[in-house]
Amino acid sequence: MPVAIVTVPAPEHDHDDHPENARRVPAIERILHSSGLHSRLRHLAPRPATPAELTRVHPARYVEALERVMGDAPGYIDHAPTYITPESFACAQLAAGGALRAVEAVLDGEAEAAFALVRPPGHHATPTQAMGFCLFSNMALAARHAQARGCAKVMIVDFDVHHGNGTQAAFYADPSVLFISTHQHGIYPQSGEEAETGEGAGRGATVNIPLPAGAGDAAFHRILEAVLAPAAARFRPDLLLVSAGYDAHWRDPLAALQISTTGYYQLVSGLRALAREHCGGRLALVLEGGYDPAALAHSVAASLHALLGDAPAADPLGIAPYPEPLARIEATLYRVRGLHGL
Numbered sequence: 241m242p243v244a245i246v247t248v249p250a251p252e253h254d255h256d257d258h259p260e261n262a263r264r265v266p267a268i269e270r271i272l273h274s275s276g277l278h279s280r281l282r283h284l285a286p287r288p289a290t291p292a293e294l295t296r297v298h299p300a301r302y303v304e305a306l307e308r309v310m311g312d313a314p315g316y317i318d319h320a321p322t323y324i325t326p327e328s329f330a331c332a333q334l335a336a337g338g339a340l341r342a343v344e345a346v347l348d349g350e351a352e353a354a355f356a357l358v359r360p361p362g363h364h365a366t367p368t369q370a371m372g373f374c375l376f377s378n379m380a381l382a383a384r385h386a387q388a389r390g391c392a393k394v395m396i397v398d399f400d401v402h403h404g405n406g407t408q409a410a411f412y413a414d415p416s417v418l419f420i421s422t423h424q425h426g427i428y429p430q431s432g433e434e435a436e437t438g439e440g441a442g443r444g445a446t447v448n449i450p451l452p453a454g455a456g457d458a459a460f461h462r463i464l465e466a467v468l469a470p471a472a473a474r475f476r477p478d479l480l481l482v483s484a485g486y487d488a489h490w491r492d493p494l495a496a497l498q499i500s501t502t503g504y505y506q507l508v509s510g511l512r513a514l515a516r517e518h519c520g521g522r523l524a525l526v527l528e529g530g531y532d533p534a535a536l537a538h539s540v541a542a543s544l545h546a547l548l549g550d551a552p553a554a555d556p557l558g559i560a561p562y563p564e565p566l567a568r569i570e571a572t573l574y575r576v577r578g579l580h581g582l
C-alpha cells in the first residue's frame with residue numbers, strides 16, 4: 241500500500257524573522273524532489289477544516305474570535321511570539337484540514353501511512369487559546385476526526401522537542417485517547433511534568449516523558465522499547481497518530497536534544513512497526529516544529545523512507561556532537577514506567 245503526503249506550505253502565513261516561516265515546507269519539498277521520494281508518494285489535496293470539524297475541539301466562540309482578530313493583522317496574538325497575517329485564519333483552517341485529509345487517507349485505505357506536511361503547527365494550541373506558533377490544534381482535530389469515522393481508541397505520540405500542551409489539554413480527562421509526549425524538560429511551554437498523567441476518567445491516559453538536555457538517538461531507542469511498545473500493547477489503539485516535530489534534532493536552534501537524521505528514521509520505523517502490530521499499520525503523522533531547514537528537510541525525508549520500508553539513506557548531517565546523559569535518561573524512564581505501571 242502506498243504512503244501519502246498532503247502539503248500545506250501556507251506562503252501567506254509568513255514572518256521573515258520568525259523560525260516558523262513560509263520557507264519550511266518548500267525546504268522539505270526540494271529534498272523530496274532531489275531524493276526521488278516525491279514520485280514514490282501518493283499526493284493528496286488538502287481542504288479546509290469545516291466549522292463543524294473545528295468545533296469538535298475548539299468552542300465556536302474561539303473559532304469566531306480567531307477569525308475576527310485577523311482584522312488586526314499583521315501582529316502578534318501571544319508572547320511566544322505567535323504572529324498573524326490577514327490570511328492566517330485561512331492557512332490554519334487548511335493546515336487542520338490537511339491533518340484531517342491524512343487521517344481519511346489512512347482510514348479509507350488510500351494509503352497505509354500518511355504525512356501531513358502542514359503549517360502553522362498545532363500542538364501548543366489548546367481548545368481555547370492560540371499559543372506557541374499554533375492557531376488550531378491540528379492533532380486533536382485529527383484524533384476527533386478519526387473517532388467520528390469509527391476509531392474508538394486513538395494513540396498519539398508527540399516527539400516534538402516541546403511539550404504538546406494543547407493536545408494534552410484536549411484529552412486530559414478522556415480515556416479514549418492515549419497521549420504520550422517526549423520533550424526537553426524545563427523549556428517552553430514549561431508543562432509536561434511526569435506527574436501530569438490525566439484526570440478523572442482520563443487518569444493514566446496522558447504520559448509525559450520530560451528528557452534532560454542532550455538526550456538523542458539512544459534515548460529514543462529506549463523510549464520505544466520501554467514505554468511506547470508496552471503502552472501500545474496495553475492500549476490497543478485503532479489508529480496511531482504522530483505529532484512529528486523535528487526540533488529535537490541536534491542542529492535545531494530552539495532546543496538542546498540531540499536526535500540525528502538517522503535517529504528520526506529509526507524512531508519512525510519503530511512507530512510504523514507498532515502501528516503494524518496493533519492497528520493494521522494505520523499511521524498518520526502531522527508536522528509540528530523543526531527550525532533548522534536542513535535538519536527539518538533531511539529528517540522528514542528520513543521519516544518517509546521509514547514509512548516506505550526503505551533502508552536508511554545516507555545522513556549528510558552526521559551524528560550528534562555530545563554524549564547522551566544515559567543514566568539520567570534511564571532514571572526518567574524508570575520513574576515514568578513506575579507511574580504508569582509499564
Ligand SMILES: [Zn+2]
Pocket residue numbers: 400401402485487528529530
Ligand atoms: Zn517544538
